[in-house]
Amino acid sequence: xxxxxxxxxxxxxxxxxxxxxxxxxxxxxxxxxxxxxxxxxxxxxxxxxxxxxxxxxxxxxxxxxxxxxxxxxxxxxxxxxxxxxxxxxxxxxxxxxxxxxxxxxxxxxxxxxxxxxxxxxxxxxxxxxxxxxxxxxxxxxxxxxxxxxxxxxxxxxxxxxxxxxxxxxxxxxxxxxxxxxxxxxxxxxxxxxxxxxxxxxxxxxxxxxxxxxxxxxxxxxxxxxxxx
Numbered sequence: 001x002x003x004x005x006x007x008x009x010x011x012x013x014x015x016x017x018x019x020x021x022x023x024x025x026x027x028x029x030x031x032x033x034x035x036x037x038x039x040x041x042x043x044x045x046x047x048x049x050x051x052x053x054x055x056x057x058x059x060x061x062x063x064x065x066x067x068x069x070x071x072x073x074x075x076x077x078x079x080x081x082x083x084x085x086x087x088x089x090x091x092x093x094x095x096x097x098x099x100x101x102x103x104x105x106x107x108x109x110x111x112x113x114x115x116x117x118x119x120x121x122x123x124x125x126x127x128x129x130x131x132x133x134x135x136x137x138x139x140x141x142x143x144x145x146x147x148x149x150x151x152x153x154x155x156x157x158x159x160x161x162x163x164x165x166x167x168x169x170x171x172x173x174x175x176x177x178x179x180x181x182x183x184x185x186x187x188x189x190x191x192x193x194x195x196x197x198x199x200x201x202x203x204x205x206x207x208x209x210x211x212x213x214x215x216x217x218x219x220x221x222x223x224x225x226x227x228x
Contacts, residue, residue, distance in 0.1 A: 005048070005052060006048045006051035006052055007051060007052060007054070007055035007056065008055075009055055009056040009057050010051040010055065010056050013056065013153060014051075014149070014150070017146055017149055022142040022145050022146075023142060023146065025141075025142055026141055026142035026143065026146075029138075029141050029142070030129065033131065038131050038132070039131065039132035040129050040130070040131060040132070041068050041069065041070060041072075041074070041075040041129065041130050041131075041132060042068050042075035042076055042077045042129070046075070046076050046077035047077055047128050047129060048077065048128070049076060049077025049078055050077055050078055050079070050117065050122055050123055050124045050125075052077075053078065053114060053117035053118055053123075054117045054118070054120060054121065054122045054123075056153075058120045059120055059122045059154060059157070059161060060119070060120035060121065060161065060162065060215055060220060060223065061116075061120060061121040061122070061161070061162045061163075061164060061211050061215075061223060062121075062122045062124065062151075062154055062161060062162070062163045062164065063079055063080070063121060063122070063123050063124070063164045063166070064079065064124055064125075064126065064151070064163070064164075064165055064166075064170040064173050064174060065079030065080055065123070065124070065125040065126070065170070066125060066126055066127065066136075066167075066169045066170070067125060067126075067127050067130045067135055067136055067138075067139075068125055068127070068128065068129060068130045069082065069089060069130075070130045070131070070132055070133055070134060070135050070137075071132075071133065072132070073086050074086055074089065075130070076112075077128070078113055078114065078117055078123040079123040079124055079125045080092050080095060080113060080123060080193075081111060081112055081113035081114065081117075081123060082111035082112065083111070083112055084110040084111070084112045085110070086110075086111055087111070088110070088111035089111070090194065090195045091192070091193045091194050091195070091198075092111050092193075093107075094193040094194070094195065094198045094202065094203075095193050096108070097203070098193070098198075098202065098203055098204075098205065098206075098207070098208075099208055099225060101203065101204065101206075102206045102207070102208045102209050103208050103209055103225055105225060105226050105227075108227040108228055110227070112227070113227065115224075115227055116223065116225070116227070119223050119224060120223065121223060122154070124147060124150060125147070126143065126144055126147050126169065126170075126173050127139055127141075127143040127144065127147075128143050128146075128147070129143065144173075147173070148173070151173065151174055151176070151177065152176060155174075155176060155177045155180075155182055155185070156182070157182075157184075157185075158184065159184070159220075160184045160185060160186070160214070160215070160218040160220065161184070161185045161186075162185070162186045162187075162188065162210075162211040162214055162215065163177055163185060163186070163187045163188065164188050164207050164211065165177075165178075165187065165188065165189045165190075166189075166190055166191070166192045166193055166202060167190075167191060167192025167193075167194070167197065168192075169192070170192075171189055174187075186210070186211070186214040188205070188207050188210055188211065190202050190205035190207065191205075208223075208225045211223065212225075
C-alpha cells in the first residue's frame with residue numbers, strides 16, 4: 001500500500017506504520033479479496049484520499065466517520081462525501097439540513113465535501129475500505145489501528161483543532177481525545193446524522209458555527225462551509 005499517494009507531511013509521519021506487521025497483514029488481506037474478485041470500495045487510488053486532499057499541517061477540523069459507503073459509485077475516500085453526480089445518502093442529507101439550520105446555507109445539489117477537505121477539514125473514516133454491499137466487512141482487519149494512530153497524532157498537535165464526533169462509533173474511536181483532552185482542542189460530540197439517530201441530538205447541535213467560532217477565537221481562518 002506504500003504506492004498510494006498522500007501529502008508529504010502525512011507520508012513522513014506515517015512511514016513507519018506502513019512497515020508494521022498489521023499493515024503487511026492488511027495489505028495481504030486486501031490483495032486476497034481482489035484475487036477472489038470481490039469488489040472493494042473506494043477505488044484503489046482513493047483509499048487514502050483524505051490524506052491527499054488535506055495535508056497534516058493544514059488540518060483545522062477533524063470529522064470522523066465509520067465505513068466508506070458500500071454501494072457503487074459512492075465512496076471517494078472522504079468521510080460522508082460522495083462524488084458530484086451521485087445522490088447524497090441520507091446521513092449527508094441530514095448534515096446539509098443541520099448546516100442550513102446552523103448557518104443558513106442552502107443545501108447544494110451534490111454530495112461532494114471536497115471543498116471542505118481542501119480548507120483543512122480532515123474527513124476520515126475509521127475503516128478505509130469495505131466490500132461492496134457488505135457494511136463493516138473490513139472491520140478488525142487493521143485499519144482501526146492505523147486510524148487510531150492518525151487520531152493520536154492529531155490530538156498531540158500544538159495548534160488548536162476541532163474534533164467533530166458524530167455518534168458512538170466516532171466517540172469510541174476518539175476515546176483518548178475525550179478522556180485525555182488536550183486543552184488546545186475543542187471536541188464537539190452529538191448523535192450521528194443517520195435518519196435513525198439524528199433527532200436524538202444531532203439536529204440543533206450547531207457544529208459548524210461552534211467550530212468556526214473556536215477557530216476565529218484562536219486567530220485561525222474559519223471554514224467556508226458553503227458547498228456551492
